Amino acid sequence: MRIAQLSAESGVPIPTIKFYLRERLLPQGEQTSATRAEYGPSHLRRLRLIRALLEVGRLPVATIRKITEAVDDDETDVHEMLGTAHYALSPAPEPAPDDEDWRDARVMVDRLVADLGWDRVRHDAPTRDELAQALVTLRRLDMPATRDDLLLHARVADALVKEHDIKKIPFDAPRDTAVEALVICQVLYGKAFDALRRLAQESESARLFDALPAPGDAGKGPSEAE
Amino acid sequence: MRIAQLSAESGVPIPTIKFYLRERLLPQGEQTSATRAEYGPSHLRRLRLIRALLEVGRLPVATIRKITEAVDDDETDVHEMLGTAHYALSPAPEPAPDDEDWRDARVMVDRLVADLGWDRVRHDAPTRDELAQALVTLRRLDMPATRDDLLLHARVADALVKEHDIKKIPFDAPRDTAVEALVICQVLYGKAFDALRRLAQESESARLFDALPAPGDAGKGPSEAE
DNA sequence: CTGCTTGGATAGTGTCGCTATCGATCGATA
């Protein structure tokens, strides 16, 4: 397959494909001459993955490169590759650990991780800081997350991973298949869950709001005549 | 409070605060003279909200403006304001409904929403399209979401909203308090959940991977037997 | 031979979230 066909089948413009090649998101095709290269189905597949992570996942190109580099490098063993993928998915918040609120939040996170038995999570995983950042922010907004709030969310996340993600990830498959599935689970199901939560919240909040005793009664009441 | 103090207490540089004022994210302070304006605690609060949505939520300024405009406009009733907030939180995927996969996905989404009894969700809610986009993308990556996958996620989202979000949102509070709580629940707990899911996945996938037949045997992969 | 495509390289574009600078105006202080 030549670049024109790759572009046609993926819907990605040729200049953009060239850009991905330059950025090493997409491996080079097999050169058949100085001005020809042949691309295969794996390129098409990779291209679709890139677009999914960019458009749906909104991941920066640099993040995608970290993942694809680990996948394309045969030196990296599968275990390490999965770790790289996990860490690349953390948006890496700017480090500001010199703050008391921050350290408190980290302690809370570490305790939670330990209590849930997530003992394979490295202590320096950036994801911990990411969660801590969310907790600090909630505090500053006067809506601190209680331990129960956190536990509820954590148990739900744990259940979702065990009942869904783990079943979708083929650990015994070729390296690229496994890591792709992992990333897809994280990013696409993450987005899907986000959307579902918004839908549920829209439905519930509308229902609850309608059930309120009419506020003020001065004419602005909810849902009288609309 | 003058702008310098607002800056000091929030940690946001003065030029950035001016930028937010220009962009109407932050309401003007009370002008006391041509070159003086007085800011109150509500400004500090708003500023913290803006930073939370920008830094943690990664929301674009335009989205935040939609929300703050609805909050600051007294003409908007609370019901409408909550709706505005919900819809603003959808990243608004580019419209491409002229595709068969797309329509199939929308049908699947609509059926799901109906089956779960989320009957207050408007039929033209952008969130539906957002979810549909994720489904289309999963299909194209050869990992189509089954109806059971979707149901699992949806029920979990529903539970989380009913057991958590709804309890955190004070529907009878002043307009700004209510919408802030709603947005914070969506965005910050959304991020927190994301992080928790990654933590759970890291722990689980490491555990499962270790449990595989030793990969050392013959070169590159666990899983000799196939 | 001709015309089109390709690969490779370089430079430009549009968007976004700030950031820098300027001039006029005022308030507080010397």
Added chain:
DNA sequence: TATCGATCGATAGCGACACTATCCAAGCAG
């Protein structure tokens, strides 16, 4: 009163990022 510095408002610039446009030499196909 004179002066210094903070503030407002406006305009322009910056840096990152994801492309996009253009050019050129080298092929290959009719």
